[in-house]
Amino acid sequence: MRKHIIAAIQAHAAAEYPRECCGLLLAIGRAQKYFPCRNIATEPNEEFRLDPEDYAAAEDLGEVIGIVHSHPDATSRPSPHDLAMCEATALPWHILSWPEGDLRSITPTGSTPLLKRPFVHGAWDCWQVCADWYKREWGLEFEAFQRADGWWESADNASLYEQHYEAAGFVRVDRPQRGDLIVMHVGRTVHPNHAGIYIGTDPALPGEEAGAFGPGPFLLHHLYGRPSEIIVYGGPWHDRTRLILRHKDAQSKPPSE
Structure with missing residues (x-):
């Protein structure tokens, strides 16, 4: 300089x-x-x-x-x-x-790992890890949604996932397949405030160590205040689910997933 x-x-x-x-x-x-x-x-x-x-x-x-x-x-x-x-x-x-x-x-690298990224609301958060997965895996890109920290805590604020999913190209489905967006209630919240990618029975991500084992099914997510990770999707996570969303350009996967 x-x-x-x-x-x-x-x-x-x-x-x-x-x-x-x-x-x-x-x-x-x-x-x-x-x-x-x-x-x-x-x-x-x-x-x-x-x-x-x-x-x-x-x-x-x-x-x-x-x-x-x-x-x-x-x-x-x-x-x-x-x-x-x-x-x-x-x-x-x-x-x-x-x-x-x-x-x-x-300088920007242009390729932040999906796993173990620190949580920064509005930049490295639950929606962003989902958007980055879609871009990396399927070539899908979304607009940069603006979101204030804590938007989910007040009924006066818009319910961002519920209000914007259709415009972003998603439709509701009843059963998840690989690549579906799982929208959940986590903690004290008025609106659904957390999302992850359902990745079925194969937790592998190219070039990254998933650290997940067993039959699954698995979910890629980034919980507030914690590093992004892959977890087993079931039990309390299944109970927290409010929406299962599939993108109109989703790649078809075997029904077993």
Whole structure:
């Protein structure tokens, strides 16, 4: 990264300390520029949220080629949230520890493992592991559904799975087959708030160690606050099920699954 950009990021981090600073790296023709943004997070000392108006203003000036933020009184090591959002934005992320002054850059890999990913709501969560399975296994892609943490706790909020499954290409079925979306009630919730992929009797995922054995049937899921995993689908998980959904482009599988 160029010296004048590093200096601009450092100045912004110092001005915002002990809050996290945040901004964008722009390409304007052949030049690059750091564009400072407002951090509108509820707890700006702990996290950042770029002001959407600032992001739009930056896009009017040039192409966004990176996202920048500081870690006050901490190292530049990326948090699970940083890693997840780097993948979600498909942009490099640049993290400055302050006042230490170490700058670290991370780039999206484009292929996050389905298993053992840490939980980050809105980026690496139960819906995202399902969406990633569909993309990897069947080539299906979905829009980026926006979801606030805790949306399931209030009857005033929309029931996201129930309201959006038809528009996403799913239909309700009575018995699951491999690749069906299982939607469940987990914990204290007003709406169905958890989902997983029914993968039948074969828990294998290409290039990953499933760690699941026996006759199954198995479910790929990502429970709140825990790493993603494959479990046996039955007992309490079966009792929690509210919807069994099949995508209109589902690949047919043997009835035994």
